[in-house]
Amino acid sequence: MRNQELNGNRLLIQNIMPLRQEETKFHKGNFLPISSQEELIGSAIVNAAFKVHKALGPGLLEKVYEVCFCHVLKEEGFLVQRQLEIPIEFERIIFDEGLRLDVMVNNLVICELKAIETVNPVWEAQLLSHLRLTGKRLGYLINFDVPLIKDGIKRMVL
Secondary structure: OOOOOEEEEEEEEOOOOOOOOOHOOOOOOOOOOOHHHHHHHHHHHEEEEEEEEEEEEEOHHHHHHHHHHHHHHHHHOOEEEEEEEEEEEEEOOEEEEEEEEEEEEOOOOOEEEEEEOOOHHHHHHHHHHHHHOOOEEEEEEEEEOOOOHHEEEEEOOO
């Protein structure tokens, strides 16, 4: 269901399913679809998060989830880089002590992993900044410290 207008009066009906990133007001008209390869990687990322969370549950350290998450993706045949340092260019100077990404999959998709009870909105901004600075389009913010992993996965498209 989507928002509907009835007899000139606005009738707001809550969406049963959340809007996809490209359907949000911000992206309408500005959104370029991501590639089928990025979609494939994204699907594998979500599946890996489900598999790890199902086996381990919430309550462990972020590093434990990261190791297991990366193992699952590697077993699926993906190139996975952990704790990847990305230099930053500022005023035509390259600084080596730039970004540290939790996980990069096939040099296309960024994953920021968390294992914390309360999600801080700054992490979404951090992921968007990482996407912008690396020139990547798809990223996932995954919090493993939730009862249902579907509630801990946030997909972001730039």
